[in-house]
Amino acid sequence: MGPSLCFSEVRLKSEFTAMRYAKGTFSISESRDIPLLVQIRNSRFISHRQLFEFMQLAGIEYSRESFNWRVHRLKSANYISGWKTYFASGNPVYSITRPGLVELENFGRFATVLNSKTQHLPHLSQVPHALELNSVQLELSRKNLLISWKSDVEIASNNTVSAEALEKDYDAIVDVWNDQTAARFALEYERTLKSLQQYAKVRRALEAEDKVGCILYLTSGEEICLHLANEFSGVAKRLAFATAREFREHLLDTMVMLYPGEPRVPFRSQLGGMF
Numbered sequence: 001m002g003p004s005l006c007f008s009e010v011r012l013k014s015e016f017t018a019m020r021y022a023k024g025t026f027s028i029s030e031s032r033d034i035p036l037l038v039q040i041r042n043s044r045f046i047s048h049r050q051l052f053e054f055m056q057l058a059g060i061e062y063s064r065e066s067f068n069w070r071v072h073r074l075k076s077a078n079y080i081s082g083w084k085t086y087f088a089s090g091n092p093v094y095s096i097t098r099p100g101l102v103e104l105e106n107f108g109r110f111a112t113v114l115n116s117k118t119q120h121l122p123h124l125s126q127v128p129h130a131l132e133l134n135s136v137q138l139e140l141s142r143k144n145l146l147i148s149w150k151s152d153v154e155i156a157s158n159n160t161v162s163a164e165a166l167e168k169d170y171d172a173i174v175d176v177w178n179d180q181t182a183a184r185f186a187l188e189y190e191r192t193l194k195s196l197q198q199y200a201k202v203r204r205a206l207e208a209e210d211k212v213g214c215i216l217y218l219t220s221g222e223e224i225c226l227h228l229a230n231e232f233s234g235v236a237k238r239l240a241f242a243t244a245r246e247f248r249e250h251l252l253d254t255m256v257m258l259y260p261g262e263p264r265v266p267f268r269s270q271l272g273g274m275f
Contacts, residue, residue, distance in 0.1 A: 026077050033074065034107050035060050040080055040096050041104065041114060042151040044122040045130040047091040050138060057141050079103055083124065093131070095122055112157035129191055132244050133171055136187070136218065139248045140176060147175035147182055167209040168202070175274070178252060183271035185214040189244060190224055199231050206235050213237075213275040216256070216267065218244040229260045238270050 028034065039054050040046055046054075048071065055061035061070070071094070074080050079100035083093045096104075101116040114121075122130075133151075140146035149172055156169040166173075172187040186209075194202070206215065215237060219225045225241045232239055240256035247254045252271070255264035 026073075028103055028107075030107060032060055033070065034104065034109065036070065036074070037079060037096065037100050037104055038109055040094050041101065041111065042153045043130055043134055044114075044153065045083075045093050045095050045124075045127045046134055047093050047131060049091045050131070050134045051094065053138055054134075057138075074100070083127070093127060097121075111153055112160045114153050114157070129189060132191070132218075132220075133187075133189055135248060136189075136244065137172070140174070140251060143251060145176045145251060147177060149174055164211065166211055168205040170212075170215075173212070176252065176271075178268050178271045182274060183214075184212065184274045185216050185271060186212040187216050187218065189218045190228060191220045193224060193227060203232060203235060206232065206237055206239070209237065211275075213272050214270050215239050216247075217241045218247050220244060225257055226260060229257050233259060238272070240267055240270050242267070 035058060036051065036055060039051060043050075051071070052061065052064065052067050055067060061067045071080070075082055075094075077099070078097055080094045081097050083095070096114075098116050098121070101114070101118075104110070105116060137146065137149050140149075152169055152171050155166065155173060159165040159169055166186075168186075170186040171189050173184065174187050175182060175184050177183075209215075217225070217228050217239065219228065219241065220243070222243060225243060229239075229241050240258060242254045242256045247267075252266070252268040254267045256267045256270070257264055258270075
């Protein structure tokens, strides 16, 4: 008699058995499908590789074969859309669909700014922006620095209904371990430059912000870093600027710009706890 199967092997075999014998039926797993759909919705766009790693880090998926089957199944049911691979170096990119949002709402996972009645779903122009933010989140997770990550979908949804709304819909609110102390910062990723009128509006929001102590601007290039540092010079907040590439490499030890022309400092020196 051969060796006994471990629990994960039994579970995997039972899933494929169910798939084989329940042809034509479709049921949603609250413990495994719903977290996957939530991650896709909150990311707006996400690559196949990124999604698998998020599910691994969350302890939801360990088998790539099982994960591939699950994604294929959700895509076939039109709960997620798959887009051209050139956005992510050969990886398919996924986004949530209206049927996928309906399913999330059936399980109590409603988001005010991105739901089944939302007029416009995320646009493909947002893909590079979303994939970079996913990469930053994953790097923090890999190094065991990340406590929590609230996405722009969650932030904007909360801002529409909360009496304690933030002054801005940030790209993320991030809680991290700074040595052994929990610290929080707001994260913005700037791929391209905005107009002067848009930056004037952002400046007013930053000056009025009283619920976040530190705001980190990541950019796609050094020139944008310098432009933002000049644009927001004089704002009485802890503002830091760095390229996204530098931050992914060095994380909290990234040398950030605070003011144009002044020496850079480690980002962790700007973190003042949960405010």
